[in-house]
Amino acid sequence: MPHSTSSRIHRHTLNARICHWVMALSFFYLLYSGVMIFLHFPELYWGKVGFQGYPAIFKLEDWGISWEQAERLGDRRWGRNYHYLFAWVFLINGMVYLLWNGWRRSFYQKMFPKLSELSLKNMKTELVTRLRFWNKKDLNYTGYNLIQKLIYLFILFILFPFMILSGVAQMPAFTAISPELIDLFGGRQTARTLHVVCSVLLVIFVVIHLAQVLMIGAVSQIRAMITGGYFVTQDGDKSQQ
Amino acid sequence: MKKSRFLNQVNPLTLSRRDMIKRVGALSGVLLTGCDNEFYKPPVIRGGLMGVADVLTMASQRSLMSNEQLVQEHDFREITKNFPVWNQSDPEDEEYQRLKINNYEDWVLPVTGMVNNPISVSLSDLKKMPRRAQTTMHICEQGWSAIAEWTGTPLLSVIQAAGGIKPEAKYVMINAYGGWYECYDMFDVAHPQTILAYGMNGKELPLGNGAPVRLRVERHCGYKQLKFIKSIEVVSSVEQYGRGTGGINSDFGFHWYAGA
Numbered sequence: 001m002p003h004s005t006s007s008r009i010h011r012h013t014l015n016a017r018i019c020h021w022v023m024a025l026s027f028f029y030l031l032y033s034g035v036m037i038f039l040h041f042p043e044l045y046w047g048k049v050g051f052q053g054y055p056a057i058f059k060l061e062d063w064g065i066s067w068e069q070a071e072r073l074g075d076r077r078w079g080r081n082y083h084y085l086f087a088w089v090f091l092i093n094g095m096v097y098l099l100w101n102g103w104r105r106s107f108y109q110k111m112f113p114k115l116s117e118l119s120l121k122n123m124k125t126e127l128v129t130r131l132r133f134w135n136k137k138d139l140n141y142t143g144y145n146l147i148q149k150l151i152y153l154f155i156l157f158i159l160f161p162f163m164i165l166s167g168v169a170q171m172p173a174f175t176a177i178s179p180e181l182i183d184l185f186g187g188r189q190t191a192r193t194l195h196v197v198c199s200v201l202l203v204i205f206v207v208i209h210l211a212q213v214l215m216i217g218a219v220s221q222i223r224a225m226i227t228g229g230y231f232v233t234q235d236g237d238k239s240q241q
Numbered sequence: 242m243k244k245s246r247f248l249n250q251v252n253p254l255t256l257s258r259r260d261m262i263k264r265v266g267a268l269s270g271v272l273l274t275g276c277d278n279e280f281y282k283p284p285v286i287r288g289g290l291m292g293v294a295d296v297l298t299m300a301s302q303r304s305l306m307s308n309e310q311l312v313q314e315h316d317f318r319e320i321t322k323n324f325p326v327w328n329q330s331d332p333e334d335e336e337y338q339r340l341k342i343n344n345y346e347d348w349v350l351p352v353t354g355m356v357n358n359p360i361s362v363s364l365s366d367l368k369k370m371p372r373r374a375q376t377t378m379h380i381c382e383q384g385w386s387a388i389a390e391w392t393g394t395p396l397l398s399v400i401q402a403a404g405g406i407k408p409e410a411k412y413v414m415i416n417a418y419g420g421w422y423e424c425y426d427m428f429d430v431a432h433p434q435t436i437l438a439y440g441m442n443g444k445e446l447p448l449g450n451g452a453p454v455r456l457r458v459e460r461h462c463g464y465k466q467l468k469f470i471k472s473i474e475v476v477s478s479v480e481q482y483g484r485g486t487g488g489i490n491s492d493f494g495f496h497w498y499a500g501a
Contacts, residue, residue, distance in 0.1 A: 036476060037384070038384075040383055040384075041384035041385065043384075044464045047471055048315075048319065048378065048386065048388065049319075049321050049378070049385075049386050049388055050384075050386060051321075051325045051381075051385035051386070051387055052325065052385065053323065053325070054385075071245060076382070076383065077493070080382065080495065080496065081291055081294075081494065081496075082495070084294050084295075085294040086300055088293075088294050088297050088298070107314045122386055157307030168501065170380075171302070171306075171500060171501035172312075172380040172460055172461055172499070172500055172501055173302045173306070173380060173457070173460050173461075173501060174460055175312040175313050175377070175380070175459065175460065175489045176306060176310045176311060176312040176313075176460050177302065177305045177306055177310065178305075178460070179312070179313035182313070188378065188380060188386045189386060192384060
C-alpha cells in the first residue's frame with residue numbers, strides 16, 4: 001500500500017445535515033401515509049370532478065390490484081393523520097433550511113451553477129461524465145457537480161413547492177380561501193393526480209440517490225451526512241477510515 | 242330550478258351577525274398563542290404532536306379566512322350526473338323509516354339548547370324561511386369530488402328563528418338519524434353558504450343524499466356534511482356527547498376540523 005496522507009474534507013454544513021435527516025424522515029412518512037390514503041381510493045381523474053364510476057385516467061385495478069384488495073391494504077385514518085403531521089414537519093423544516101441558508105453567500109455558491117457551467121458544451125460533457133457514474137475518478141468530493149446542482153435546485157424550488165401547492169389545492173377550505181389556486185391546477189382532481197405524479201418523480205429521485213450512495217460507498221457517504229465530512233487520500237481515493 | 246338561482250341572497254342578519262363579527266373580531270387578534278380561542282382550534286385537542294398539527298392546520302387556514310369569502314360556485318352545466326352516494330344511504334332507524342313512508346310530512350327539526358327561544362321546525366316551515374341555492378363542489382376526504390346544486394335555509398336563519406344564541410354558546414351540535422352527529426363552531430354556522438339543504442339539482446333531496454334535509458358546510462370535507470338531519474342543539478362544550486371529541490368522525494380518529 002502506498003503511503004498516502006489523507007485529509008478531511010468538510011462537505012455538508014450543520015444545517016444541511018440536520019434538515020436533510022428531518023426531511024428524510026418526513027419524506028418517508030409522507031410517502032407511506034400518502035400510499036395508505038391512496039389505497040382507499042385507488043383511481044386518478046382529470047379535471048374538477050371524479051368518483052368511482054367516473055372515467056378515470058389511472059386505475060390500480062388495471063395493474064392487478066382490485067379496489068377491495070387495495071382498500072384492505074390501505075388505512076386512510078392513520079394515513080391522513082400522519083400525512084398532515086409530517087406535512088407540517090416537512091414545511092417547517094423547509095422554511096428553517098431556507099431561512100438558515102438564504103442569507104449565506106456560500107449557499108448560492110454551493111447550490112447554484114456558475115454561468116460558465118451552463119454552456120451547452122459543458123452541459124453535454126457533464127452529462128456524459130455523470131452517466132459513467134461507476135468511474136470513481138470522476139467523483140468530486142468537495143462540491144456539487146452541475147447535474148447535481150440542477151437536480152437539487154429542481155427538487156428544492158420546483159418539485160417541493162409543487163407538492164405543497166397541489167396538496168393545498170385539494171383542501172376544501174381553499175375553495176373559499178383561494179379558488180384561483182385550484183383553477184390554476186385545472187381542477188381539484190387534476191391537482192390530486194399531479195400530486196401523485198410528482199410524488200412518483202420524487203420517489204425516482206430517492207431511488208437513484210440511494211443507489212448512488214450505495215455505489216460510492218454507503219458507510220462513508222452516510223457518515224459524511226452525519227459528521228459533515230470525509231477523509232480523502234492524496235490520490236483521490238476515499239479512505240475507509 | 243332556474244328561479245332558485247336568483248334567490249341567492251341571505252337576508253340581512255343584523256343582530257346575530259353583529260354578535261358574530263364581535264366574536265370573530267375578538268378572536269382574530271390572537272394566533273397560536275395557546276390562549277382560550279376556539280376560532281383557531283378544535284374543541285378538544287388531541288395529545289402529542291397530532292394535536293399540535295391539528296391546531297397548526299386549523300389556525301393557519303382560519304387566519305386566511307373571513308366569513309365574507311364564499312366558496313367557489315360553479316356553472317349549472319358543470320353539475321355532476323350520478324352524484325355518488327356514500328356512507329349510510331337509508332338509515333335503519335325505526336323513526337326514520339316511519340317518516341320516510343309518510344314522505345317526511347311528520348319530520349320536525351327541534352332547535353334546542355342554548356338558544357333564547359327553542360323551536361321545532363317542520364319541513365314546510367323550513368322552506369318558508371330565507372332560501373339560498375348554491376352550486377358547489379363536494380370534496381370527500383377519500384379523494385373524490387362532485388358538483389351539485391343545493392337549495393336550503395341558512396343555518397344561521399334557523400338559529401335566529403330560535404331567538405339567537407345565549408352568550409355562553411360555542412358550538413352547534415347536529416344530530417342525524419343513524420347515530421351520526423357533528424358539532425360546528427359559530428364561524429362555520431354564520432357562513433352564508435352553511436345551509437340546511439332540502440333540494441338538490443332543483444329537485445327534492447334524494448334519499449341517498451340525505452333526505453329530507455342535510456347540512457352543507459362548504460369549507461369542509463364530505464364527512465362534515467351530515468345527511469338525514471334529526472335535531473339541532475346549541476351547546477357550550479362537547480365533552481358530554483359521544484366519545485367527547487365533538488363529532489362522530491373525530492370520535493373515530495379523523496380530524497375534527499375538516500377544512501383538510
